[in-house]
Amino acid sequence: MKIGYIRVSDKRQNPDRQIEKMLDIGIEERFIFVDRQSGKDFARPAYQSMKQVLREGDLLYLDALDRLGRNYDGIIDEWKELTRSLGVDIVVLEQESLFDSRRFREMGELGKLMEDQFLSLLSYVAEQERNKIRTRQREGINIAQRKGVRFGRPRVEMTEEFQEVVKRWRKGEVTAKEAMRICKMKPSTFYRRVEELKGEA
Structure with missing residues (x-):
């Protein structure tokens, strides 16, 4: 069975682009799971619900690896649990030529080694991107504060x-x-x- 997992970082972001991709490859809407929260860990309601549905032989689609998560070690552990413990295959649409676990599975032990190498590299890139985003946010806040911008609730004036x-x-x-x-x-x-x-x- 085909299953799609989608994540956007917060409720203000729109998952429609990812949903459309999943529908285009023939995934039924009821089997598309959407979370609207950070990828720092895997305690997400839709993700955990999806794991309850997954069965051996199912094919899980992700738009990009960082939709699975942003934590380097967590991504690797979760990928291995899905593909090796649960027997689920994963396709990452953004890097489909590299990340289709069915190809690695067909290669046996050599495939596992190659999969581990690719996964480590791309997970590291995903985590570094998350760190860069946080750094840019901090820099932006610091610059704004130096210019006198106030954050938080607007101050009630002494009228x-x-x-x-x-x-x-x-x-x-x-x-x-x-x-x-x-x-x-x-x-x-x-x-x-x-x-x-x-x-x-």
């Missing part, structure tokens, strides 16, 4: 309306809960800004 509401609250004209509702603040934010207001007084 005249806020100051007026605080005065009314201190006089007992409104409750703290009502003051927070008017200012549209959570308790932690409200009391923090009240303290900041004292410092500016």
Whole structure:
């Protein structure tokens, strides 16, 4: 049976391109498993569900090796478990000329050796790409911070309306809960800004 596994890094990314590839090679939609999360480990719901479905002789399709995962050692261990323990064959569409485990299987022990070498090389490349992405993200954040860009929730400005509401609250004209509702603040934010207001007084 043909089965497809798809992974995108987060919920904002669109898996449609990968899904279309799987449909084009004749995989039924019910046998296409999609995860929307990081490939740092294999504790992914769709991936684990897929492993429950896989049987010896099945053919698993991946769009690219890094869709399986991003961790060098994890990819190798998982590939070997699927192909050698479960008896499943894997085709990586992006590197189909290199990565079709059926070809390695046909070559016997020599095929295992060649498969291990290719897998080690490409898994290493996948992990290094993940490390480069993290490095670029950190560099981008550092540059933005040096330029004054703030990350996280936007700071609530100390408006005249806020100051007026605080005065009314201190006089007992409104409750703290009502003051927070008017200012549209959570308790932690409200009391923090009240303290900041004292410092500016």
